[in-house]
Amino acid sequence: MAPEPDRIQLAQLPTPLVQLSRLNEELDGARIWMKRDDLTGLEVSGNKIRKLEYILADACFAGQDTIVTEGTSQSNHCRATAAACAKAGLKALLLFRPEADGVPQGNHLLDVLFGAETRSYSRVRFDADHDQIVNDVLAELIATGRNPRYTPMGASEPLGCWGYIRAAAELAEQLRAVDIERCDLVVPISSGGTCAGLLLGLLLHGLEHVTLWAVPVSDDIPYHKRVVSRLCREAIESFQLPIELDESRLQFIDGYVGAGYGIPTPAAIATLQHVARAEGIVLDPVYTAKAFCAVLDAVREGRWGREHPVVFVQTGGIFSNFAWPERVLRGMDSDRSAR
Numbered sequence: 377m378a379p380e381p382d383r384i385q386l387a388q389l390p391t392p393l394v395q396l397s398r399l400n401e402e403l404d405g406a407r408i409w410m411k412r413d414d415l416t417g418l419e420v421s422g423n424k425i426r427k428l429e430y431i432l433a434d435a436c437f438a439g440q441d442t443i444v445t446e447g448t449s450q451s452n453h454c455r456a457t458a459a460a461c462a463k464a465g466l467k468a469l470l471l472f473r474p475e476a477d478g479v480p481q482g483n484h485l486l487d488v489l490f491g492a493e494t495r496s497y498s499r500v501r502f503d504a505d506h507d508q509i510v511n512d513v514l515a516e517l518i519a520t521g522r523n524p525r526y527t528p529m530g531a532s533e534p535l536g537c538w539g540y541i542r543a544a545a546e547l548a549e550q551l552r553a554v555d556i557e558r559c560d561l562v563v564p565i566s567s568g569g570t571c572a573g574l575l576l577g578l579l580l581h582g583l584e585h586v587t588l589w590a591v592p593v594s595d596d597i598p599y600h601k602r603v604v605s606r607l608c609r610e611a612i613e614s615f616q617l618p619i620e621l622d623e624s625r626l627q628f629i630d631g632y633v634g635a636g637y638g639i640p641t642p643a644a645i646a647t648l649q650h651v652a653r654a655e656g657i658v659l660d661p662v663y664t665a666k667a668f669c670a671v672l673d674a675v676r677e678g679r680w681g682r683e684h685p686v687v688f689v690q691t692g693g694i695f696s697n698f699a700w701p702e703r704v705l706r707g708m709d710s711d712r713s714a715r
């Protein structure tokens with residue numbers, strides 16, 4: 377096995393593993409735990425920062441000065457990249473599919489504060505000409521004397537998978553400390569690097585009694601299977617990981633995407649509001665609220681057995697709430713601070 381690649385320390389680790397006591401009581405003795413990866417930091421919070429520790433170390437080692445990446449204008453990944461670059465003394469150039477006009481809000485507001493350069497493209501153009509756009513931007517930067525490093529959406533490249541390979545080791549130790557051997561581990565999936573890292577990590581760190589469940593929030597299962605499989609295979613090869621890829625260790629729970637990426641379902645919004653009141657924990661409308669709906673449904677239906685502990689990876693995303701107040705507060709009597 378090749379050694380673990382270099383990382384620069386950006387995240388506050390380990391993140392807490394906590395039991396959701398009030399929610400569990402409400403659910404008649406359920407055993408839901410949360411791995412608080414929303415607490416990897418404040419500016420540099422969420423799941424992307426674990427991946428960026430490796431990507432930025434790689435860029436710094438290679439003498440690169442600019443990270444080029446992409447996402448929507450409310451992308452948590454773009455914001456985490458912008459913050460991490462400001463910390464590390466690098467420039468960030470973000471290729472955006474804008475979601476709203478007007479004054480920057482939420483994650484986008486932070487991108488501006490962190491000094492990231494942004495370029496916007498229509499969704500249609502970006503999807504159609506993606507590689508061309510990226511290559512042109514990189515060529516342009518090089519022509520002006522800069523030395524850029526590109527990382528794809530979500531930093532979901534083989535090197536980025538190390539973030540969650542490492543997180544799996546961290547979780548293994550925490551599960552041991554609370555005497556949990558068997559559990560279901562649930563995570564939202566979009567660009568796939570988090571899930572791929574966790575799958576590799578479970579195989580590498582001997583967590584054979586942990587069942588990994590991915591809840592799609594953007595695409596269909598065949599797409600996610602393809603991406604995770606490719607990421608895992610490339611990582612196994614590049615880093616000579618001493619494991620056989622067993623794709624049956626990753627299962628999916630479908631039915632929570634709704635009308636599409638970034639469009640919250642009524643159930644997701646109700647879940648977000650419910651968890652905020654029951655636990656004082658804020659989910660996000662794009663990823664974690666949809667995925668946590670899946671957890672609540674499975675627990676309510678007793679799908680995994682009453683006594684079975686469930687660990688939900690809270691991957692972050694708090695700032696996008698502030699970009700969409702009317703979506704997040706839908707149905708609440710927000711003017712009169714309901715109940």
Ligand SMILES: *Cc1c(COP(=O)(O)O)cnc(C)c1O
Binds near residue numbers: 422530570663693
């Ligand atoms: C990006 C993101 C995810 C999905 O992780 P992937 O590695 O892209 O699959 C989940 N939750 C939040 C809050 C995110 O920002």
